[in-house]
Amino acid sequence: MSTMTISYTVVFASYLVFLAWTTIKSLKEVETLSDFTTGGHRMGLLLGVGTSVATWVSVASVMGVPGYLYRTGAAAIIGWVAGWFLATSIMPILAYKVRRPEIPARTFPEFIRMRFEPFEKVSNLQLLVAVLMFVGYFIFCHLQVVGFGIVFNTITGIPYEYAIFGFLALLVLTSLGGFWSVAATDTLNAVLILIGLVFGTGAVLYATGGIGPILDNLAQTTAPINVGGTPMEAGVMLTPEGTFGWSVLMGIFMSNALGASVAPHWINRFMAPKNTKAAVLQMMWTVVALIPIFVCLIVIGLGAKMLLPSLPVGKTTDYIMPLIVQEHAPSFVGAMTLIAILAAAISTANSMLLNCGTSLYYDIWRALRPEGRLDDAKATRHLRWTVLVLGALSVLSAIKPPLLLAMGFTYVYGAFGAAFMWPVWLGLFWRRMNRSGAYAGILVGTLVYVVAKLLDFSNPFAVGAGLSLVATLIGVYLTPAPPREAYEAYFEPDVSPSTRAVALRIRREDDGAHHEVHAAKTSA
Amino acid sequence: MWTALMFWGASIAFCVAVAVYLCSLIESSGVRRWGATGSLFRYDE
Numbered sequence: 001m002s003t004m005t006i007s008y009t010v011v012f013a014s015y016l017v018f019l020a021w022t023t024i025k026s027l028k029e030v031e032t033l034s035d036f037t038t039g040g041h042r043m044g045l046l047l048g049v050g051t052s053v054a055t056w057v058s059v060a061s062v063m064g065v066p067g068y069l070y071r072t073g074a075a076a077i078i079g080w081v082a083g084w085f086l087a088t089s090i091m092p093i094l095a096y097k098v099r100r101p102e103i104p105a106r107t108f109p110e111f112i113r114m115r116f117e118p119f120e121k122v123s124n125l126q127l128l129v130a131v132l133m134f135v136g137y138f139i140f141c142h143l144q145v146v147g148f149g150i151v152f153n154t155i156t157g158i159p160y161e162y163a164i165f166g167f168l169a170l171l172v173l174t175s176l177g178g179f180w181s182v183a184a185t186d187t188l189n190a191v192l193i194l195i196g197l198v199f200g201t202g203a204v205l206y207a208t209g210g211i212g213p214i215l216d217n218l219a220q221t222t223a224p225i226n227v228g229g230t231p232m233e234a235g236v237m238l239t240p241e242g243t244f245g246w247s248v249l250m251g252i253f254m255s256n257a258l259g260a261s262v263a264p265h266w267i268n269r270f271m272a273p274k275n276t277k278a279a280v281l282q283m284m285w286t287v288v289a290l291i292p293i294f295v296c297l298i299v300i301g302l303g304a305k306m307l308l309p310s311l312p313v314g315k316t317t318d319y320i321m322p323l324i325v326q327e328h329a330p331s332f333v334g335a336m337t338l339i340a341i342l343a344a345a346i347s348t349a350n351s352m353l354l355n356c357g358t359s360l361y362y363d364i365w366r367a368l369r370p371e372g373r374l375d376d377a378k379a380t381r382h383l384r385w386t387v388l389v390l391g392a393l394s395v396l397s398a399i400k401p402p403l404l405l406a407m408g409f410t411y412v413y414g415a416f417g418a419a420f421m422w423p424v425w426l427g428l429f430w431r432r433m434n435r436s437g438a439y440a441g442i443l444v445g446t447l448v449y450v451v452a453k454l455l456d457f458s459n460p461f462a463v464g465a466g467l468s469l470v471a472t473l474i475g476v477y478l479t480p481a482p483p484r485e486a487y488e489a490y491f492e493p494d495v496s497p498s499t500r501a502v503a504l505r506i507r508r509e510d511d512g513a514h515h516e517v518h519a520a521k522t523s524a
Numbered sequence: 525m526w527t528a529l530m531f532w533g534a535s536i537a538f539c540v541a542v543a544v545y546l547c548s549l550i551e552s553s554g555v556r557r558w559g560a561t562g563s564l565f566r567y568d569e
Contacts, residue, residue, distance in 0.1 A: 045567065077528035082535045089539030096546045102557060215525070240527035253531075277550045277559025277567040284543035287536055294532075493555045 011335040026184035027177040033376045036178030037106040039272040048282035050187025053289045054347030062344045067317035069301025073237025083256025095270040095279035097428035101489035103503040108264035109363035115427045116438040118485045118502045130363030136412040137356035144349035145398040168395040174350040189343035196340025197296035203329030204303035223309035262424045265355045357387035418445035418464030422472040434482040440475030441468045
């Protein structure tokens with residue numbers, strides 16, 4: 001057995017043991033339905049930061065960021081890295097409001113229902129949001145599986161079909177315990193992503209001779225991206241606007257910065273911490289914890305230009321990171337980097353799978369049965385089965401991925417931003433924001449975004465979000481103000497008995513049960 | 525290169541400034557359920 005095989009086997013076996021141990025430990029934390037969906041609204045800072053960092057860092061960012069830097073140089077730091085960080089920077093503002101209520105929502109569609117349709121027996125708004133989320137997160141999950149399968153197959157030579165079924169096992173293992181196991185395994189994954197990237201960065205710095213030679217090379221290189229391509233202008237990779245020009249670069253920066261903050265899985269993350277301040281600090285420390293990860297990705301991307309000036313014809317820049325690490329690092333470092341990619345894929349996909357499952361079971365199936373009385377144990381068991389089946393379906397759909405789904409990737413994030421931006425922001429910061437405004441904003445935002453995308457508009461998100469704002473304001477001003485029960489919990493420290501009763505009715509809890517559970521968790 | 529890094533640094537500084545401001549708002553509210561503990565960065569008693 002070669003050293004390389006032994007290194008890979010030891011690293012992977014250790015990873016699986018840690019993952020299984022973390023999952024089994026966290027399974028014991030799940031006692032109620034809230035525990036499964038949002039960690040019982042009692043998550044501390046360490047797990048909160050761990051799960052947020054790991055969810056934030058996906059295969060797309062681990063593979064994509066070095067690729068953007070290899071292709072465009074310093075401009076990628078403004079367009080993508082700074083853009084994404086700005087998106088995360090405004091998240092504490094949302095977290096500050098989302099986690100205010102004493103009896104918060106368990107899911108994003110339930111939050112929309114509590115804020116806009118608190119008195120409806122069956123909330124069509126909740127159903128509409130849940131359907132959009134279900135479709136969007138299933139596509140996300142499917143694409144994480146496809147992406148991982150292709151990467152794993154390219155790097156290790158293991159057949160694609162085996163890779164995706166192995167991924168299914170890990171995905172289901174980390175998702176079956178609900179939010180607690182997702183958060184616990186994500187925290188482990190966040191640490192592994194950092195360790196893997198530090199090893200990879202060390203290998204690149206060693207091979208290039210350090211930061212100085214990397215910057216010298218960037219100042220002089222004219223090597224095209226692919227062999228035989230058009231040579232670049234010398235020094236362009238170090239200019240802030242790169243080959244884009246400032247107006248195009250600012251467009252990329254703003255579209256990355258706006259919209260991502262209202263993605264439903266982030267709103268869901270803000271409901272999990274034990275109080276408002278923990279929710280705010282969670283996002284602040286997430287940004288701080290992401291700094292070393294992105295320093296590594298930047299060094300790898302820029303260093304790669306020196307180690308491999310041009311890619312072979314037909315190769316995309318997405319593979320630059322594994323290519324460089326595999327060629328210029330010892331096998332143990334290569335294995336650790338591969339673990340970082342695996343950890344990034346699992347930690348993003350399990351969160352998407354949990355959101356997909358809760359949308360289908362909690363916000364569609366359960367919401368359509370307002371009289372149904374399921375106890376927490378039964379509902380949690382049903383949710384586990386839903387997650388299991390959806391995980392299997394996402395892998396089965398990835399065996400021969402249909403083109404339509406692959407095209408859907410770019411649609412989903414933009415559509416979420418265009419649809420939910422104004423209902424979420426205005427709903428949290430404007431008492432007058434009402435049900436009609438939410439319907440108008442979500443429907444117009446979604447439809448305009450899809451049409452703009454089909455018509456090849458240069459920035460469909462801006463068009464969708466812009467018209468969604470107009471529709472929201474028209475909807476709000478043409479209809480009466482919302483009832484106090486809809487907004488009170490997001491604006492006042494103490495709510496009226498009727499607001500409290502509405503929240504409990506939506507969650508299908510009685511007041512005594514809520515107090516008992518809350519007191520027990522707090523004392524524990 | 526430095527201009528690009530300054531954009532990134534500004535995003536990070538903005539996040540910290542916003543979070544500190546929000547924590548100070550929570551502290552000045554005095555609402556313990558929101559995490560007011562008497563200390564800016566402590567959220568639990």
